[in-house]
Amino acid sequence: xxxxxxxxxxxxxxxxxxxxxxxxxxxxxxxxxxxxxxxxxxxxxxxxxxxxxxxxxxxxxxxxxxxxxxxxxxxxxxxxxxxxxxxxxxxxxxxxxxxxxxxxxxxxxxxxxxxxxxxxxxxxxxxxxxxxxxxxxxxxxxxxxx
Numbered sequence: 001x002x003x004x005x006x007x008x009x010x011x012x013x014x015x016x017x018x019x020x021x022x023x024x025x026x027x028x029x030x031x032x033x034x035x036x037x038x039x040x041x042x043x044x045x046x047x048x049x050x051x052x053x054x055x056x057x058x059x060x061x062x063x064x065x066x067x068x069x070x071x072x073x074x075x076x077x078x079x080x081x082x083x084x085x086x087x088x089x090x091x092x093x094x095x096x097x098x099x100x101x102x103x104x105x106x107x108x109x110x111x112x113x114x115x116x117x118x119x120x121x122x123x124x125x126x127x128x129x130x131x132x133x134x135x136x137x138x139x140x141x142x143x144x145x146x
Contacts, residue, residue, distance in 0.1 A: 014033060015032060015034070017031055017033055017036070018035075018036045019035075019057075020038055023039035023040070024040040024041075025040070025041045026042045028043045028045070028046075029043060030046045031046075032124060033047070033048075034052075035052070036054065037053050037072070039056075040058045041059045042060045045059065046063075046064040047122070049065070051068045055087070057072035058074075058075075059072070059074045060075045062079070063079070063080075066080070066082055067083050068085070069084075071088075073090075074091070075093045077097065078096050079097045080097070081098075081099060083102065084098040084102070086102065086107035089106065090104075092107075092109040094110075095112045096112070097113075097114045097119065101115055
């Protein structure tokens with residue numbers, strides 16, 4: 001646990017966070033460490049490490065990560081600095097911006113894709129409302145009826 005006089009730093013990447021099956025989290029989530037999702041997240045997710053979206057999971061929001069492996073459903077933009085892996089059970093409704101992409105047989109992807117893009121450093125604790133980095137725009141989140 002951090003004391004008040006300690007500041008969180010990039011060294012905090014040893015943290016492992018899990019959103020368990022049957023759990024619903026509403027709101028934005030930011031972490032320096034690895035993140036595993038088996039439940040449902042309604043909000044944007046940002047990690048300076050790896051995110052693993054499990055087969056039973058749903059993310060209704062944008063994902064920004066250093067590396068990512070998706071086996072569940074994502075409704076939003078996925079931005080990955082290094083490698084994004086789409087497992088056979090993955091269903092993506094949104095744009096992908098990544099340096100490298102691995103799509104395994106059976107994965108479903110509906111959206112635009114921009115590869116070979118360097119997004120720069122992932123900033124935790126800062127708003128990124130104007131961040132586009134020349135990426136596909138206009139599809140921040142899956143459209144809703146109404």
